[in-house]
Amino acid sequence: MLLADDILKSLIDNLDVGIHIVNDEGKTIYYNEAMGAIEGLKKNQVLGKLVSEYLEGVDDQSSTIMRCIKSGEKFKDIIQRYSSNRGKKIITINTTVPVIKEGKVVASLEISQDMTQFTELNDKLCKLQSVIKANQEHYGFKDIIGNSDSIKNSINKAMKAGLSNSSVLIYAETGCGKEVFAQSIHYNGIRSNRPFIPINCAAIPSNLLEGMLFGTTRGSFTGAENKKGLFELAHRGTILLDEINSMDTYLQSKLLRVLQDGCIRPIGSSKTIEVDVRVIATLNKEPKELIKRGILREDFYYRLSVMRIDIAPLRNRKEDIMPLANHFIDYYNKLLGKTVVGIKNNVAERFVNYNWPGNVRELKNVIEAAMNMVDVEKYLGKECFEGKILGVEDKKYIKDYNIKQVSLNTYLEDIERNVIKYELERQNYNISKTSDKLKISRQNLQYKIKKYGLKK
Structure with a gap:
């Protein structure tokens, strides 16, 4: 049977942030791998030692972990710049808290986030x-x-x-x-x-x-x-x-x-x-x-x-879409050495009907992609664009279903899966941005990603 101490040790051993604990004498009693990666040191180089013994230019006055032991004071989000005894320059943001037992400070725990790079x-x-x-x-x-x-x-x-x-x-x-x-x-x-x-x-x-x-x-x-x-x-x-x-x-x-x-x-x-x-x-x-x-x-x-x-937003000023598109065509003509005159009428109609959630930036990226695809044609046609970007009938998640052959739940779930997949790809699998665009919570999105097997 697992003990609570074993679970806690396994947890903090695998955290991405550095964890450093010293006892009431200021000697290191715990030092996880993430902390070692930040400072470029191994556990056997620090355990049982004072911080001043393995960090350059750090004394009891400048070290938050030592000040915490002596005063019982808590420090939150403190920037620290220092060096290890191996000459590695380090910049961290630290939160340091005292461990108090029976009214006495018995240890000091510091959580460090590496900001050096x-x-x-x-x-x-x-x-x-x-x-x-x-x-x-x-x-x-x-x-x-x-x-x-x-x-x-x-x-x-x-x-x-x-x-x-x-x-x-x-x-x-x-x-x-x-x-x-x-x-x-x-x-x-x-x-x-x-x-x-x-x-x-x-x-x-x-x-x-x-x-x-x-x-x-x-x-x-x-x-x-x-x-x-x-x-x-x-x-x-x-x-x-x-x-x-x-x-x-x-x-x-x-x-x-x-x-x-x-x-x-x-x-x-x-x-x-x-x-x-x-x-x-x-x-x-x-x-x-x-x-x-x-x-x-x-x-x-x-x-x-x-x-x-x-x-x-661009969707509220549709009369600006084609002037912007033509402006970007002129820009990429000069950049790529091409002579495109404009966009074919059937594509232009789709441009105007699309909502452009990424606004002018998305429009510019779409034109850039198309300009790289075109060869000697004078006009950008449908073949130069990806359907999912145009956001019309070519989108991946729009299909012709025969409702008689599938249940309504299956039909709706398939649409939901493809909508989420489409937006995840657009946002490069960024959970926060995707949940924001879909107007659902992060937790709900993560549940649906797992449900539909949509991990990157």
Whole structure:
């Protein structure tokens, strides 16, 4: 019969996060494989030893696990930068809790998430991005294609926003071109000769995002250095906060103070720095719903949306579909050295009738795929496109059934299976995105994936 201790040990041995436990003397009594992978050490190198014996530059004052043992204090989501005695540079986010028995701290448990590669890659990307941005052409209003009243209205608002210093909120579904609008506002506005710094809030954990935005000071956490934040680097320019709804509410409150006071305070510093930064933020979900669910602070939303620009999805401005398609054909003609004139009428009709859930981005990808398929033809025909992308009668999950030969349940289950399979493939088997598109919970989707045998 399995004991609870055996089950618990097996569980934490197989976790993807590092687990490190020290006793009341500060000596390591447990160290799982994931922790060893983070620090580049083996269990026999650490068990029975103090952390200062196998980690460089880490003492009782800088180590959260040792501070926890001595004070009984709990630490949550603390960034640590340090080195093992083998010279490996490590960056982790740690949560450390005391183990208390009969009112006394008898052990300290630390959970570590490795951020080393992510942070190093992000730093390189930021440097590379600054070089690319300095040498590339930027989007302007000329790049926003469309004849519909809604897109013309959005462009008109964006042009007025370029002549202002007020905060701007751009709301649109994914793939509608929010960054195109943001760049157009900046590079055709009164701050056009100043920095434009975009940052994808969804791609960076809040723990790191705060330091990236506001900067850090030496000693604010283990290994921290004096480093300017993006707000300081963007002084007198513009910061684009993309997908602001993915930012936690704690950081939203700090940003609200920055927008109100025009000052930032680097992590670990007691001094404030005045900054003059215009903020453009984007949302891909309806703001009122996000506020209702507690994801978006209401006061933060109103401070951001001094000027609000909504971009209608492509399905609501069908008159823009063919001008956009022809624009992308011209673009890929130049890129691929082809001479396509347009799209055949029977395909154009399907384009207009399709809902384009991926919006302009999906349309661009469809045209790119077709342009790679065409040879010497002047027009893109049905043979150049995949039926599942066009979303009409060629979709995989639409079949001609003889209801007399199958039960209704079988018929409906077969449709459900193919709809889920189709959406999983579109979302590259991302469970969160697929469940969001299908409007069902993650748990329900995972049950149906198992039920229909749809694992990748």
